Amino acid sequence: MVVRSRFTRNIARWLTATACVMAAAPGANAEPVVAQELPPTIPSIKQWISGGTGFTLGSDARIVADAASRGPAQRLAEDLTGIGKPVSVTGTGARAGDIVLVQTGDAPEPAESYRISSTDRLTISARDLPGIAHGTQTALQWLRQSGTIPGGSAQDWPDYAERGLMLxxxxxxxxxxxxxxxxxxxxxxxxxxxxxxxxxxxxxxxxxxxxxxxxxxxxxxxxxxxxxxxxxxxxxxxxxxxxxxxxxxxxxxxxxxxxxxxxxxxxxxxxxxxxxxxxxxxxxxxxxxxxxxxxxxxxxxxxxxxxxxxxxxxxxxxxxxxxxxxxxxxxxxxxxxxxxxxxxxxxxxxxxxxxxxxxxxxxxxxxxxxxxxxxxxxxxxxxxxxxxxxxxxxxxxxxxxxxxxxxxxxxxxxxxxxxxxxxxxxxxxxxxxxxxxxxxxxxxxxxxxxxxxxxxxxxxxxxxxxxxxxxxxxxxxxxxxxxxxxxxxxxxxxxxxxxGGTGGVSYPEFVFRANAVGWP
CATH class of the missing domain: 3.20.20.80 (Glycosidases)
Structure with missing residues (x-):
């Protein structure tokens, strides 16, 4: 299933992957597969493609990051540890249950865009450091709500080049x-x-x-x-x-x-x-x-x-x-x-x-x-x-x-x-x-x-x-x-x-999602 919209409509109250029932093989017991829910984010992600087995944060999980991504990796480790999901940071040897950060340096994609692949590991890739940082915050918002992320991939990018706060x-x-x-x-x-x-x-x-x-x-x-x-x-x-x-x-x-x-x-x-x-x-x-x-x-x-x-x-x-x-x-x-x-x-x-x-x-x-x-x-x-x-x-x-x-x-x-x-x-x-x-x-x-x-x-x-x-x-x-x-x-x-704009989502619904996301 491919979702393409400014405020991804399939993340309604929770973006839910299509439930399915496994066909029983001869001689086997048929059991339903429980649908996995992709937690909401603020702001919402632009694109989600569901599929695969999904990611579970391991009890001994690590963040595997190249040298260029070490700053966001360390911050993500601190944030996850702070909510009772301790992780460490390393530079090599990704394995199941780990979070992987990869800065590609590729130029064709928009600045600050990022991708997340949810398989046996959660891989965040981007062309630049801001993209990596944004990807870690999406991952953090997901993992604060659930230690399990459904299988699939996200692609996300901002509409505007400057998005800020003045004090x-x-x-x-x-x-x-x-x-x-x-x-x-x-x-x-x-x-x-x-x-x-x-x-x-x-x-x-x-x-x-x-x-x-x-x-x-x-x-x-x-x-x-x-x-x-x-x-x-x-x-x-x-x-x-x-x-x-x-x-x-x-x-x-x-x-x-x-x-x-x-x-x-x-x-x-x-x-x-x-x-x-x-x-x-x-x-x-x-x-x-x-x-x-x-x-x-x-x-x-x-x-x-x-x-x-x-x-x-x-x-x-x-x-x-x-x-x-x-x-x-x-x-x-x-x-x-x-x-x-x-x-x-x-x-x-x-x-x-x-x-x-x-x-x-x-x-x-x-x-x-x-x-x-x-x-x-x-x-x-x-x-x-x-x-x-x-x-x-x-x-x-x-x-x-x-x-x-x-x-x-x-x-x-x-x-x-x-x-x-x-x-x-x-x-x-x-x-x-x-x-x-x-x-x-x-x-x-x-x-x-x-x-x-x-x-x-x-x-x-x-x-x-x-x-x-x-x-x-x-x-x-x-x-x-x-x-x-x-x-x-x-x-x-x-x-x-x-x-990405509000995409026609009502303000009360937005507040509901924002409250689910919370603050770090």
Missing amino acids: DTGREFFPADWVKARIRDAAHLRMNMVQLHLSDSQGFRLDSRVHPEITSPLHYTAADIADILDYADSYGIEIVPEIDMPSHMNAILAQHQDLVLRPAHTSSADAQRDNLIAGGVGGKIDLTNPAAYQLISDILHEFVPMFRGRYWHLGCDEYISDYSRYPQLSEYATRVIGPDAAPGDVIVAFANWAADIVESFGRTPRAWNDGFDQAVTIAPKTEVVMQYWSSSAGGLPWLPGGRTPAELTAAGHPILNAAFTPAYFVTGGPAAALNAPPELLYAWDPGLFVNGSRLPDADRRLLRGSMLFLWCDDPEVMTPEQIVDPLRARLRVMAQQLW
């Missing part, structure tokens, strides 16, 4: 072990990316030796970061660091008041708006001051090399919505950028300058989309991956006024759908009232942007995927422990949406 540890500090636990949650759901929002109005969370004055009391040491990166690597998770600039810099600018951008005039309404956006006036660095660029250059040169992934997130959101309050930016634009430049070009010039630094370390820059909406004469570098969260130029995120997703992809930008609704989960503050329940996230799909638009077919290749975004606008409302359950409820929905 706002800039506002609410999360201990390193808590961050690692959320990396574990993401890996369990075959996600591949965790973005760390490392600075904001409440804190700068890295230990700076070049500028120790900007480091908050609660922060990650270099050893913490190395430990987080090693842990993420072993699960096939890529860490995307973000130090938000040139706005949301309150913690950095607390000891650099001479670099704060200050309006020429203000009112009570302006002050209220500033307090809601980007953490107040004190959160914006003055891009007309040469010393601002030196400080930012120091920070980038210190911390970009600390992280080993492909990306560095520059921020670039919520800088200025009303440039009339900052005439110094208009003067700077025409004097430095060009006579026809607008003040909105200043942040684009900044982003391109910062992107050059990031690229000098072999990293690809990322940014929030809204900071570039009011540019006139220059455009951000096309290499910048745009995380599209808002369609307005400084207003509510779902209102018009800013550049559309299609305009950005037409210019060549890869784009990630960071739709304010429903991809955000905000722990406190006014935006928390707009949190989408998991049911609404389940009804969404990652191709639908916050303004209700979709990319034209020709540009769909530029849509990287999405994330679940955890924001802590008021860090006092929820403790890290209180955040876990509502975050997990949404994370498993986002994982299913990004891996």
Whole structure:
């Protein structure tokens, strides 16, 4: 039996192999064969072909892994041992009852795809390390529910290249072990990316030796970061660091008041708006001051090399919505950028300058989309991956006024759908009232942007995927422990949406399956 669907329909409540009755041979007793059930997974697997005798985890089982797959093998061994199914890791001599990991290096299959063959041994093969890691998580989900897996083979692959979780540890500090636990949650759901929002109005969370004055009391040491990166690597998770600039810099600018951008005039309404956006006036660095660029250059040169992934997130959101309050930016634009430049070009010039630094370390820059909406004469570098969260130029995120997703992809930008609704989960503050329940996230799909638009077919290749975004606008409302359950409820929905879609399965049925799968 071959099953091919986005949310494999034969895994209904349990995917059940067709029951059959053995024909009795002459002189033999005829006994029925009990049908074997393939446990569900979250996200569901794309393809299952049943057949053969099946796999039973041996009492002295081992994980046999080549050197390239040793990290995921060790993590799987720890997870199985933790649920009372002890296994060891070895490099050779697979036998019945073992789990075998084989990294093939083959290129034709999609990145992160994997295969599982269930016979007298459970063999997980993939072209790359992320595929191996995903395969181990599918196997773990199965084996947590049953020590016996029916005979057959699975083939699985994701719909989207980027499937992740963002943690706002800039506002609410999360201990390193808590961050690692959320990396574990993401890996369990075959996600591949965790973005760390490392600075904001409440804190700068890295230990700076070049500028120790900007480091908050609660922060990650270099050893913490190395430990987080090693842990993420072993699960096939890529860490995307973000130090938000040139706005949301309150913690950095607390000891650099001479670099704060200050309006020429203000009112009570302006002050209220500033307090809601980007953490107040004190959160914006003055891009007309040469010393601002030196400080930012120091920070980038210190911390970009600390992280080993492909990306560095520059921020670039919520800088200025009303440039009339900052005439110094208009003067700077025409004097430095060009006579026809607008003040909105200043942040684009900044982003391109910062992107050059990031690229000098072999990293690809990322940014929030809204900071570039009011540019006139220059455009951000096309290499910048745009995380599209808002369609307005400084207003509510779902209102018009800013550049559309299609305009950005037409210019060549890869784009990630960071739709304010429903991809955000905000722990406190006014935006928390707009949190989408998991049911609404389940009804969404990652191709639908916050303004209700979709990319034209020709540009769909530029849509990287999405994330679940955890924001802590008021860090006092929820403790890290209180955040876990509502975050997990949404994370498993986002994982299913990004891996293969929901395929018409009802949300209550999805929850039933998710509860059967549980958490490691």
